[in-house]
Amino acid sequence: MHENDGRRIARYDLVTPMLPCKQEILAGVDRLLSTGEYILGREVRALETEMAAACGAADAVGVASGSAALYLALQIAGVGPGVEVVTTPYTFVATIEAIIRLGGTPVFADIDPRTLNLDPAHAAAAVTGRTRVLLPVHIFGMPCEMEPLALTAERHGLDLVEDMCQAYGSLYRGRPCGSFGRLSCLSFYPTKNLPGIGDGGMILCRDAADTAPLRRLRGHETVRLGGRLLSGWNSRLDEIQALAIRVRLARFADEQADRDRAAAIYNELVPEANRLAEPQPGSGLRVTHHQYWIRVPDRARLEARLREAGVDFGIYYAPPLHRHELAEYCRVHGELTHAEAAGREVLALPIHQALPERDAIRIGELVKEHLARAA
Numbered sequence: 001m002h003e004n005d006g007r008r009i010a011r012y013d014l015v016t017p018m019l020p021c022k023q024e025i026l027a028g029v030d031r032l033l034s035t036g037e038y039i040l041g042r043e044v045r046a047l048e049t050e051m052a053a054a055c056g057a058a059d060a061v062g063v064a065s066g067s068a069a070l071y072l073a074l075q076i077a078g079v080g081p082g083v084e085v086v087t088t089p090y091t092f093v094a095t096i097e098a099i100i101r102l103g104g105t106p107v108f109a110d111i112d113p114r115t116l117n118l119d120p121a122h123a124a125a126a127v128t129g130r131t132r133v134l135l136p137v138h139i140f141g142m143p144c145e146m147e148p149l150a151l152t153a154e155r156h157g158l159d160l161v162e163d164m165c166q167a168y169g170s171l172y173r174g175r176p177c178g179s180f181g182r183l184s185c186l187s188f189y190p191t192k193n194l195p196g197i198g199d200g201g202m203i204l205c206r207d208a209a210d211t212a213p214l215r216r217l218r219g220h221e222t223v224r225l226g227g228r229l230l231s232g233w234n235s236r237l238d239e240i241q242a243l244a245i246r247v248r249l250a251r252f253a254d255e256q257a258d259r260d261r262a263a264a265i266y267n268e269l270v271p272e273a274n275r276l277a278e279p280q281p282g283s284g285l286r287v288t289h290h291q292y293w294i295r296v297p298d299r300a301r302l303e304a305r306l307r308e309a310g311v312d313f314g315i316y317y318a319p320p321l322h323r324h325e326l327a328e329y330c331r332v333h334g335e336l337t338h339a340e341a342a343g344r345e346v347l348a349l350p351i352h353q354a355l356p357e358r359d360a361i362r363i364g365e366l367v368k369e370h371l372a373r374a375a
């Protein structure tokens, strides 16, 4: 018998947060069906403008997915055969797929165990004469240390590209993620904090001049850039996705407040040594908790306990990417001790806009009890 009145507590709820949006989205779809403007129309353009404004970018380009965003951003940043991109091994495989598909080499540097993000000192040490891009990933909605990373990029003449697929709405020193890199990549996959009702993505551009080649490449046009001939592809964003994302964007602050409430409950119950530290007042740091992670040395036992209690959970990124099959195409810089440990110890608890308070308390208490017993 489960302890939540027999209910399973799911990690995601992709239906309830959509309910208040449903009529507006259906009305929008009805409008689209009468105009025939299905792809790259007014909704996409409006979303590009709104997202650029929200993230402190000059402009934005809507594309088919976060993966397409990474591919196109790295393509115009000059990634290709013989070119290295320094990034984290503790990320979703899409981050390196884009580099590998362009013929470039992902180079893994270790992470900071406190944040699970790329360690700026390790990243700087991994740079060689072949490096052209620094690709930090704001993992689970926690902003990377952008100041030292930007300094390294500047010192070595590299492009800084942000993988912010998990971090729309996050702030570093008061500035939005997406405002630091030359280019920043977003995903609107349905489980993301700002979701669509299918696949979608976007590239934020610090310099509006970058939007022209990106707009051409996303729609099968060829681009000549710095002596290189770049091939286009179908990476377009649909109007239905753009209109659904715009409806959610208008509600983002309220939805984020619901996630913040769940995170605050977990923060109270889970000891700080086993989770992300709360931001210091005045730090300007804002974490959107795409995932709420905890770390437990005896993870298998907690997994069994959660399963028994009917609580869903996530295991990321185990093993990290330097142990993925695609590591054959990558270079590893030094020992990735902290990424290894994260792969063994990190576990993501359910967090979403519609998580009932009593469920968050129940889960937090269960974790607290487990940690106390293990100590």
Ligand SMILES: Cc1ncc(COP(=O)(O)O)c(C=O)c1O
Residues within 6 Å of the ligand: 065, 066, 067, 068, 091, 092, 094, 095, 137, 163, 165, 166, 186, 187, 188, 189, 199, 200, 201
């Ligand atoms: C860190 C990271 N990068 C890239 C992606 C790829 O995004 P998409 O699934 O929209 O292609 C994701 C999303 O799943 C992600 O979490």
